[in-house]
Amino acid sequence: MNHFLDISEYSAAEIEDILNLAIRLKKEHFSEGNKPLFKGKVLGMIFQKPSLRTRVSFDMAMRHMGGDALYLSPAEIGLGKRETIADVSRVLSGYVQAMMARVFEHEHVVELARWATIPVVNGLSDFSHPCQGMADALTILEKFGSMKGLNVVYVGDGNNVAVSLMQVSLMMGANFIIANPAGYDMPQAAKENGARLAQGDQSRIKYLSDPHEAAKGAHVIYTDTWTSMGQEEETAKREAVFPPYQVNAQLVSEADKDVIVMHCLPAHRNHELTDDVADGPHSVIFPQAHNRLHAQKAVLARLFGVA
Ligand code: CP
Ligand code: NVA
Numbered sequence: 001m002n003h004f005l006d007i008s009e010y011s012a013a014e015i016e017d018i019l020n021l022a023i024r025l026k027k028e029h030f031s032e033g034n035k036p037l038f039k040g041k042v043l044g045m046i047f048q049k050p051s052l053r054t055r056v057s058f059d060m061a062m063r064h065m066g067g068d069a070l071y072l073s074p075a076e077i078g079l080g081k082r083e084t085i086a087d088v089s090r091v092l093s094g095y096v097q098a099m100m101a102r103v104f105e106h107e108h109v110v111e112l113a114r115w116a117t118i119p120v121v122n123g124l125s126d127f128s129h130p131c132q133g134m135a136d137a138l139t140i141l142e143k144f145g146s147m148k149g150l151n152v153v154y155v156g157d158g159n160n161v162a163v164s165l166m167q168v169s170l171m172m173g174a175n176f177i178i179a180n181p182a183g184y185d186m187p188q189a190a191k192e193n194g195a196r197l198a199q200g201d202q203s204r205i206k207y208l209s210d211p212h213e214a215a216k217g218a219h220v221i222y223t224d225t226w227t228s229m230g231q232e233e234e235t236a237k238r239e240a241v242f243p244p245y246q247v248n249a250q251l252v253s254e255a256d257k258d259v260i261v262m263h264c265l266p267a268h269r270n271h272e273l274t275d276d277v278a279d280g281p282h283s284v285i286f287p288q289a290h291n292r293l294h295a296q297k298a299v300l301a302r303l304f305g306v307a
Contacts (some may be wrong), residue, residue, distance in 0.1 A: 003113040003120045004299050006106075007130045007167040008193045014302075015137075015171050020136050022291075022298035022307060029294065031063060036066025037306040041282055043069040044096035045123070046077055046088075046112075049105050049229045053265060054123045054131065065297060070096060078219055079108060089115035097299035098303060104230050119303035121296075126160060126230065127187065132264050133164030134295035139288040140220055143260050148173035148202070153218040155179050155211045155256070156245050156272055157238075158186035161224045161264045166190065170197035170205060177206040179214035179239050211245050218255035222262040223247045223272045239271070240301075248274040252282055260284045 006013060025307040029035055043062050045055060057077045059069040079085055079101075089112045092099055098119040103109050104126035112121040122130050140147055152169040154162045158180045166186065176194070179188065185191070185207070208214045215221060224241040227235045252261060261282045267273050278285060301307035 002303075003116075004130060005109055005113060005120065005122045006128050007133050007164055007171070008197065009202060015134075015168060018134060018298045018302055019137055019141060019295075021301060022134070022294045023141070025292035025301070026138075026291075026307070029297075034066075034297070036065045037301060038062055038065035038067030038304060041067040041097040041304060042095075042118075043067065043300070044072060044092050045069055046072045046079060046092075046099060046101040046103075046192040047123075048074050048077075048079055048101075048108075049124070051102060053292050054287050056098075056103060058123070058163075058296055061293050061297045061300060063199075064293075065300070067097075079103065082192060085111040086115045088112070089120075093117040096118045097179040109157040121299065121303070127189070128163045128167075129160045129264065130164050130167075130248070131292060131296055131299065132161055133168040134299060135288060136165055136222070136262060136264070136293050137168045137261065138291045139284055140174075140260070141172075142287075142291075143284065144219065146173070150174040150219040151217050152220045152222065153177045153179070153214045155214060155220045155247055155251070156223045157226055157228070157243065158190070158230050159224060162186055162192060162222075163190040163193070165222060166194055166205065170194060170199065170203045173199065173203050174187065175204045175206065175220070177208060177214045179208040179211040179245065181245065181259050182209065183204075184241070205226060212253060212254055215251050215254040218259050220260055220262055221247055221252060221255055224264055225266070225268055226272055242272065246272060246274065247277055249276055249280070252277055252280075262288055265289050 100121040102123040105124035
């Protein structure tokens, strides 16, 4: 593995291997502690957008494994503005041992990887959020033991988080059902991924507009913000369209009785997810957030070729 830009670039076997490693590193973390396998390694973290989870979980993942991390804020780097992406990538490649970048355009993280002589990780782009997808799969696996045959239902905007969840769900043998309003579908490139990754009878993809139809038989109900970072000028328009797609107690009551409710966070409480559901018995949103740590340790370990 050279880079970690999008889950669909790996085989199902490779993704499963990373998830198994994440389970092992998590166990190790809570027993004897992780071994210092990242000793001497520094992760450069480029952020063009805000972050709590991605920033802190990557930083802590590096420290727990004996390495270090360096935060580079949007104001500092000016990716593609102060300096070309190609130059940033070649300069950083001589200072740190891996980079993680949170960018607006997916093409920008691809461009970083094109010029880098060190591994590059996508820490969220407008197309996908692969590290989130890995933590989501880890969370589902912990709850159900296997993803095979599960109905993973995503309700809301067909955004970056939906795309990575779709990819990992299909690859791990789950059905992926998305219910979104007209005009808020996943991008065409993601649908093409979905058509390729769906494994016939094993894992199917279904596109719906009715969240209630989607919720029937759901083992996972997942939602995310109606307005992603970078789309702020569309907030009012989106707030008018999305309310029927709110994940609330009624929708959850229509799912399988053991359904888990997921959200990548940050949540806009009582918009896409009501307080009672977010803090209710089906919610796994905090263990899900914590699993970013363990999933990312496994991704980094594979990129560094250790563990
Ligand atoms: N889920 C997630 O990526 O959160 P942050 O934006 O806080 O990093
Ligand atoms: N879809 C959201 C996810 C935030 C973690 C965004 O891109 O803003």
